[in-house]
Amino acid sequence: MSGERERWSSRPGFILAAVGSAVGLGNMWRFSYLTAEHGGAAFVALYLVLTLLVGLPLLLAELVLGRTAQSSPIRAFLRSGSKAWRPLGVLYVISGCTILSYYGVIAGWTVRYAGIALLGFDAEIADRFEDMAQGGDAFGFHLVFMALTIWIVAGGVSGGIERAATLLMPILALLICGLALYAATLEGGSAGYDYYLRADFSEVLSRGVLTQAAGQAFFSLSVGMGAMLTFGSYLGRDHHLPKESGLIAAADIGVAFLAGLVVFPLIFALGLSDKVTGSTVGALFITLPQTFAEMGGVVGRVVGFLFFAALVVGALTSAISLLEVVVSSVIDLFDWSRTRAAWVMGCLITLLGVPSAWSLGVLDVVDQVANNLFLLGGGLLLSIFVGWVMRDPEAEARVGAERFSGFGLWRVSLRFLVPVVLVFVLYDAVPKTLRAIAELVSGG
Ligand code: PHE
DSSP states (O other), X not given: OOSOOOOOSOHHHHHHHHHHHHSSHIIIIIHHHHHHHTTBHHHHHHHHHHIIIIIHHHHHHHHHHHHHHTSOHHHHHHXXXXXXXXXXXXXXXXXXXXXXXXXXXXXXHHHXXXXXXXXXXXXXXXXXXHHHHSSHHHHHHHHHHHHHHHHHHHTOIIIIIIHHHHHHHHHHHHHHHHHHHHHHTSTTTHHHHHHHHSBOHHHHSSHHHHHHHHHHHHHHHTOXXXXXXXXXXXXXXTOOHHHHHHHHHHHHHHHHHHHHHHHHHHHHHTTOGGGTTTOSTTHHHHHHHHHHHHHXXXXXXXXXXXXXXXHHHHHHHHHXXXXXXXXXXXXXXXXXXXXXXXXXXXXXXXXXXXXXXXXXXXXXXXXXXXXXXXXXHXXXXXXXXXXXISSXXXXXXXXXXXXXXXXXXXXXXXXXXXXXXXXXXXXXXHHHHHHHHHHHHTTO
């Protein structure tokens, strides 16, 4: 490794970058369609419980491990444990490449929709979604988005990632709060709140929904694939990691909840509620543009543009954290310059996105593989590593947080609660995902 390890330039800078990683398409695109599909507030409650009981301890574990090892995932397990754990670092790099490959495609849709919104959505926009989401154009927008992501990551930890997050996160917060306030003024929007905030527990008490909620909790918090570990590796020893983890999780949950307060009243105010449950992956891109078309005029354009601009901003600050996992590992392994690592790996990942850009079916299955196998599996292994293998993680976590009294609880939950919940969830998630792959391969 050459030179000194890069560092965040300030505490708020780090927190904004980590919140930027967490807050993204997961909070808006995934959260709203899953909530619509699985019983509104009951699903939200389940997601909340899993985020706090399982996601949060793992978030702290990643930050502690990263800060202790001061290295990318590829070396972190080796440095803090044994050789046997090295493959987990490799899995994290593979997860990063896989998730970013299709995340960039969806982000490309949002870039395109932000542009179309400015010109004004027309009434047929919903029918064109499948054409727009698949094929050469979709790849073109994915390419544009990826170029932007690569450019920021090539700028470095504090000069690129931190700077982008510091600029973009306040904009995102303003956009999402403004949109939620606007949505509250719409006549007829209250049916949307009812739909969102009513709890239908008959939906959530099945193992399948538990899997979805766990996958969503991990995806949204960016845990289970080393993104937070990598960000933690640029930290000094003066950070109160439990407090900062709590802050990151709270911001992530807050934005997801606010996004629901935007999406549901908008859809219901315009009487498009029947369209909510009909589609899954495309929900946000089918129903909402139709809503904006219905609004018409300048209002429809402005609100539509601001909504998709918020999505682009959120997606960008998340995508850079995904790419950073891969880039920092390549720098550690091969001693490449950051610029070279960012452009070479970024271009390879862009190409890896070709199948997802050409087929919604592929994108859906890759998303399932990433969530159900990589993130949940990666989280399970991480809890075992930090809970049972790593030498005295409590002492490491305590640095900078001497007066915090919850470390015992944290360790116990990493040792017992988190693995038990994850094994239970994976028991359903693995066969389901393998079936989805088999169906895709057999053309079903
Ligand atoms: N948390 C991001 C989102 O909600 C996605 C992400 C997952 C980013 C995993 C990094 C790691 O959109």
